[in-house]
Amino acid sequence: MPDAETALLLARLQFAFTVSFHFIFPAFSIGLASYLAVLEGLWLKTGKTVYLTLFKYWLKIFAIAFAMGVVSGIVMSYQFGTNWSVFSDKAGPIIGPLMAYEVLTAFFLEAGFLGVMLFGLERVGKKLHFLATLMVAAGTAMSAFWILSVNSWMQTPSGWAVNAAGQFVPAGSWIDIIFNPSFPYRLVHTVIAAYLTTALVVGGVGAWHLLKARRGRATSAAGSGASAAAGSPDPAGRDQGARTMFSMAMWMAALVAPVQIFVGDLHGLNTYEHQPIKVLAMEGHFEASPDGAPLILFGIPDDDAETIHAAVKIPKLSSLILEHDPDAPMPGLKMVPKEDRPPVGIVFWSFRVMVGLGFLMLALGLWSVWARMRGRLYEWPLLHRFAILMGPAGFVAVIAGWITTEVGRQPWVIYHLLRTRDAVSPIATPGVTGSLIAFVIVYFTVFAAGTIYILKLMAKPPREGEPAPAKAPIRTAGITPASSMSRSGIEPRPDRAEGAE
16 A cells, blocks of 8 residues: 555544544533533422432533543644644635634633532522533533534535635635535434433433342342342432432433434435435445335445345335335446445444444333333333443444444545545654554543543442532632631621522
């Protein structure tokens, strides 16, 4: 392989590696920020301690996930200058302002209120703290808005022109650039995926603690010779936090998973309209189907032979899904030059992983509804084990969806306008190799440590009186605010006690 081709491959692998790590944390923090806002709102409305307990419990986890998302995102921005300088030069007049809007709106909003959200629960009024939580949740959603607008423009560019320097520049209204043809579908699909990802994590943690509580009661009953059946409800309500989080997560899965499948179908139809080659690779259609295309459930794609070996098909179903007509003709990848096709094997299987996990999420939600109707939502170990198994499924699904989207766009970095090989920096293979190895080592060390710490926090059940994230007292020469006021004859006001308005 020529040195330039090797450098290009390594640059693509480096960006794929870093963005895969990064995508995990925003997918979690977007949903978790909204979940924290719901918990705090329910606490303020009902006064129930369990909501405050869960808020403090998940707030610590959010702080770590948010920090790792910010750190991993910074690295990606540098790669635009080091590895993809040609892309930055050509697309900068459009991409640059959109990225700046994300910083000026979303990031500033998050940064401005994050400190109050993390450390202000006992220092500011309840309403002000709730406002801070809402602003952080809004900031994470706004960040998704701008980032997805950038990515969607690269998929379905609109509102552009080329200047004398060969750069893509706005032509007319920025509305056409921001709200490009695929953006609304991509935004809704991704945000719902973030909510489902968070719901599955919360549900998995709740199920884990329900199983632990059940085993604990069984052990206690056996040791004391009690006649109560093992796994009977806990009269002390010690697992109330686990019950509440599991119930809320299962409602989310049951209500949102069907919506996500519907939105995904609309997104697929939009992709077929604007990026038909990507959809043909997802479906594995090398051959044209003049009388209706089958849906290939499984098979072994072969790019060289241009076929799907051992294909399991449902006749005419692909045409029915994409054209709403079982007899509608569909083109095949053989009609497209090989140099303009994405690697079918990767796109074919990543799409099936995403869709398969989506239907498993639907199954979990429907099972929880059945269990709830039978009064066994908290006492059905098989359901709880399935929820634990599905805990990381959201992360796998969003990564698989990202792979489908980005690899399916190849060989273009800006669809049908700029090829990936023409967007890379003029760098040598040793430089990219060294930075890629460094990223792999650092990422697996730092982010593995952070992930392990998050799992340790999740392993502990939520308890009443759950502490908020650690905060350092304000000290001046060893004097705390309380001792300073006492020595000056000023007593702390009682209305600033914990929970005061």
